[in-house]
Amino acid sequence: MLSASALMGSAALMTMSDDAKAATEWAEHFQKNYRLMTDAEKAEARTRLERRYSSEYGKKVTVDTTGPQPGVLMGYALNVRKCIGCRRCVHACVEENNQSRGTRPGEKIEWIQVLRMERGEFSKDKMNQGYPEGLGIQVGGNAYTPAGQVLEGQYRYEPEAVPEKDATYMPIACMQCEKPPCVKVCPVRTTYREADGPVVIDYNWCIGCRMCMGACPYWARRINLTTPVLPKEEMNPVTHYLGNRPRMRGVVEKCHWCLQRTRQGRYPACVEVCPVGARKFGNLLDPESEVSLILARKNVFRLKAELNTFPKFFYFYD
């Protein structure tokens, strides 16, 4: 009891304090889960964060709290035949979303991964090789080099120029599943699907248990094992509460389809930067939008469809 009142006393003191950061952190401890906040509480949290980030990063930082817009269900499509594996999307995402960009282990976080897949082939000189080899009885052939996919692919390819002759590229990130396993496992229910589609995280309520990272079949989630390294001059000051506002140590983050942009009607950063136009984004409820037209007209597949996660991220090819 004593300690509690002492705590309250210091709370009052700290809230009074001029140090924007200390005051915010204290208030944050008593903050509700974003979904349970009233509009007034959201506004309060927003002002608090804007003050804190602005002083921390030395420029005017805005924290948007715009909610889902009626009649919008976001969807994404990616042309796997077009992608050249240049990784511009990966870096656009980092520039936009204030990920940690340090150099020590665990300090560099990227949400998009571009997988390089070897094309593979069937070749004449392997014609006589059997399977299993050397046992006398052959139950299959070995005339191939794994075609299309090499296990989970290569992430760190670094040729002079892309696309390479014998490779295809497959970018992956959060698929914004309609039935997201990550949401099912979150013990504090801080990650959830927003009404316009994206699966988001209220970073303040994340306890860093990493259940979602284990549950996600698409390797989409990242944890801030260290205090994020975000240089002032590189920080993107246009943020959303559920989107790219700076994160703290020990919380999980992932792609949220640039909520700070898309809630204002703008394309995500990766879509805008892809030099070949492989990335497409739009409103699934609008029959005229590019994703709707792609779904209607092109050959479309979803990654690991057999898991019934129903991603709103579609792959297609011409």
Add this chain to the structure above:
Amino acid sequence: MKKLAFHTMILAFCCGMMTSALAQEQKAAAAQAPAAQPPQETVCFESRKGASEVTKRDLQPGWPNVKCSPKTGAALWYGDPYDGTVPMGKMPGLEKIPEGHAVVKPRSEKLAILPMCATACHNGVGPAFNPPKLPKDKKPIPIPTMEGLLPDAKDLQHGRGRIWCLDCHHTTKRNMLVDNYGDPVSIDQPQLLCGKCHGDKMRDWRDGIHGKRIGEFASTGKKRWFTCTECHNPHNVQDGARNKGFVQIAPEAPPQLPKGMKDAKYERVHGIAH
């Protein structure tokens, strides 16, 4: 940190070049405003190298119009998607888009000598044009100046020998292209020309499926449309024997290696041998 080190290196280099007094002054200035760049401009290329570019500037403090890759010089992020754009002009099939909501970056601005094409050389004056006549075999006359300006013209790849200059460029208005009726259209509207043959691509482009648009995602929102020639080289679309519509470019940096790994060789050794 890397950036800082880089700046320091540049600074050290400058110091070596100048008198020490000047160098000291510079150092003091740099210490006062570490974020302030030297007045030199940062320009990055967009889709295809050499086709279109953006110059970096601040829209508001700490919020630039574009961010460029220090590794490849490519545009990595757009703050202002409409930088340097003009209205697209009439485009059949896009009538539903409100006036001014379809913008493009004019190609003509990048093609510096374009205004001179039809006056300096292709002006209808000269020995070969008196009376005006064109080669009957549709083979371009090898003019060194022209080939110097456009090496691709020597052995035109587009169409693999089945088309020539004036199938796309207007006969008498050489700084313009030709549409379906043979009428001249602006070089800023290559889609009106390209769609003549590549109708399927044109349809997909019009619907936003092929090619690239940036700005607002709503189907009637304001967008900058990338035109055909911003991504494809019109004289060698297939990139010679490579036979791909997009030229090769340098990739951006790979992700961080797992802790303790020196290189990414492990990615190549496991899983492939069956």
